[in-house]
Amino acid sequence: LLICNQVSKSYRQGSARVPALRQVSLRIGEGEFVALTGPSGSGKSTLLNICGLLDQPDNGELLLAGRPCHGERERVKRRRDEIGFVFQNFGLIPVMSAFENIEYPLLLSGMPAARRKERVERMLDAVGIADFSHHLPDALSGGQRQRVAIARALVKEPPLVIADEPTANLDTATAESMVALMKSLCHGMGVTFLIATHDERMSAHCDRIERIIDGVLS
Amino acid sequence: LLICNQVSKSYRQGSARVPALRQVSLRIGEGEFVALTGPSGSGKSTLLNICGLLDQPDNGELLLAGRPCHGERERVKRRRDEIGFVFQNFGLIPVMSAFENIEYPLLLSGMPAARRKERVERMLDAVGIADFSHHLPDALSGGQRQRVAIARALVKEPPLVIADEPTANLDTATAESMVALMKSLCHGMGVTFLIATHDERMSAHCDRIERIIDGVLS
Ligand SMILES: Nc1ncnc2c1ncn2[C@@H]1O[C@H](COP(=O)(O)OP(=O)(O)OP(=O)(O)O)[C@@H](O)[C@H]1O
Ligand SMILES: Nc1ncnc2c1ncn2[C@@H]1O[C@H](COP(=O)(O)OP(=O)(O)OP(=O)(O)O)[C@@H](O)[C@H]1O
Ligand SMILES: [Mg+2]
Numbered sequence: 462l463l464i465c466n467q468v469s470k471s472y473r474q475g476s477a478r479v480p481a482l483r484q485v486s487l488r489i490g491e492g493e494f495v496a497l498t499g500p501s502g503s504g505k506s507t508l509l510n511i512c513g514l515l516d517q518p519d520n521g522e523l524l525l526a527g528r529p530c531h532g533e534r535e536r537v538k539r540r541r542d543e544i545g546f547v548f549q550n551f552g553l554i555p556v557m558s559a560f561e562n563i564e565y566p567l568l569l570s571g572m573p574a575a576r577r578k579e580r581v582e583r584m585l586d587a588v589g590i591a592d593f594s595h596h597l598p599d600a601l602s603g604g605q606r607q608r609v610a611i612a613r614a615l616v617k618e619p620p621l622v623i624a625d626e627p628t629a630n631l632d633t634a635t636a637e638s639m640v641a642l643m644k645s646l647c648h649g650m651g652v653t654f655l656i657a658t659h660d661e662r663m664s665a666h667c668d669r670i671e672r673i674i675d676g677v678l679s
Numbered sequence: 680l681l682i683c684n685q686v687s688k689s690y691r692q693g694s695a696r697v698p699a700l701r702q703v704s705l706r707i708g709e710g711e712f713v714a715l716t717g718p719s720g721s722g723k724s725t726l727l728n729i730c731g732l733l734d735q736p737d738n739g740e741l742l743l744a745g746r747p748c749h750g751e752r753e754r755v756k757r758r759r760d761e762i763g764f765v766f767q768n769f770g771l772i773p774v775m776s777a778f779e780n781i782e783y784p785l786l787l788s789g790m791p792a793a794r795r796k797e798r799v800e801r802m803l804d805a806v807g808i809a810d811f812s813h814h815l816p817d818a819l820s821g822g823q824r825q826r827v828a829i830a831r832a833l834v835k836e837p838p839l840v841i842a843d844e845p846t847a848n849l850d851t852a853t854a855e856s857m858v859a860l861m862k863s864l865c866h867g868m869g870v871t872f873l874i875a876t877h878d879e880r881m882s883a884h885c886d887r888i889e890r891i892i893d894g895v896l897s
């Protein structure tokens with residue numbers, strides 16, 4: 462489903478260049494549940510942003526469902542239709558409630574209101590924050606915000622979910638139920654997962670663990 | 680050093696009240712290294728914000744070094760002089776580099792420039808981001824931001840450090856060195872630590888583990 466070929470990315474920092482990814486090649490098949498681990502600063506978020514069509518590599522190519530992405534318009538469309546993304550810092554919309562944040566991707570997909578409501582409420586239950594559906598993000602605890610971010614990424618049951626440290630703020634019981642939720646989508650709906658994590662509680666459940674150090678996939 | 684007596688706090692949410700803390704009583708002695716654990720949404724951040732003089736309880740009292748805080752002016756002063764705080768979402772100043780974010784508490788303390796530079800560089804080394812001292816927060820990885828937040832809380836070697844999930848975004852090796860850094864300040868300088876965490880790698884090293892569930896300290 463996802464193929465990276467010799468992907469490289471570096472950042473300009475003042476006069477220097479920070480090499481974040483060095484010729485990374487990676488193949489992920491449909492329905493796989495893959496963990497990406499590595500030290501802090503090793504390039505996990507950078508790689509996920511490229512796989513999630515949020516950013517472009519300096520070199521190399523990315524194929525999603527066998528096809529490369531040409532141009533911003535196509536990237537935006539495919540990102541919206543084919544990928545659910547859990548950001549490392551959650552990326553919730555501050556002026557929208559938990560319910561509205563989770564509903565948002567469904568608005569873009571043109572789903573009718575009654576079905577949206579039913580789908581969002583199911584997700585709120587699944588991540589255990591039904592009682593907080595009307596809270597704005599600043600009226601939610603860290604782990605509650607993280608769970609809204611997870612629910613938002615999953616609500617459309619997209620073919621590919623990319624999650625960047627999705628359990629970092631969660632206690633063990635909550636983390637375990639998030640893993641179970643993701644696995645059920647994976648095995649039940651064939652959703653593919655690529656998860657950056659240093660959390661053993663998460664990587665322990667993955668089919669495959671890819672390791673990255675200093676921008677190099679080993 | 681820190682005494683909470685029957686501290687209660689609830690939040691208004693629309694017409695409802697969300698009880699976050701229920702008559703919490705807690706005593707922490709000088710030089711103790713205490714973990715506060717509990718499920719997501721159980722009240723950890725709320726309790727830490729009160730202990731850190733960032734927020735006030737609805738009921739009950741807080742004594743810091745035996746003395747209560749009266750009035751905003753005194754709270755600001757004592758917060759600045761006596762407490763280092765690691766926020767769950769880091770709270771870095773976006774327009775300031777890693778170096779400047781860590782230096783900031785020293786500016787408020789009137790330390791001369793040469794000593795400040797020396798102290799900040801020591802902290803940057805201690806948290807392993809010396810190479811990124813000039814990066815702004817958005818040019819840092821999640822775990823690098825977290826380490827800047829830790830360095831900023833420790834740079835003044837305050838009598839009390841309050842840390843809210845300080846290792847959430849860190850790989851195991853980095854997390855272990857952060858714990859070692861904090862313990863050395865604790866045992867070497869007698870700094871007291873109150874750390875909210877669900878991270879076993881952290882709580883395993885604490886003298887004491889306090890558990891909170893639904894706003895009640897057991
Ligand atoms: N905009 C940027 N400008 C300069 N350097 C950057 C930028 N974004 C990231 N970097 C650097 O690129 C490297 C890789 O960052 P990345 O966020 O991919 O790491 P990571 O593996 O996700 O780390 P963590 O586990 O701490 O989240 C880091 O050293 C970081 O400082
Ligand atoms: N401003 C607010 N308005 C309304 N409710 C709030 C507000 N801030 C926090 N809460 C609620 O108070 C409860 C306690 O929140 P708190 O942030 O203290 O939990 P926590 O233990 O730190 O959780 P986590 O482990 O997820 O970070 C949560 O249920 C949260 O939704
Ligand atoms: Mg990252």
Ligand SMILES: [Mg+2]
Nearest residue numbers: 602603724767
């Ligand atoms: Mg919290």
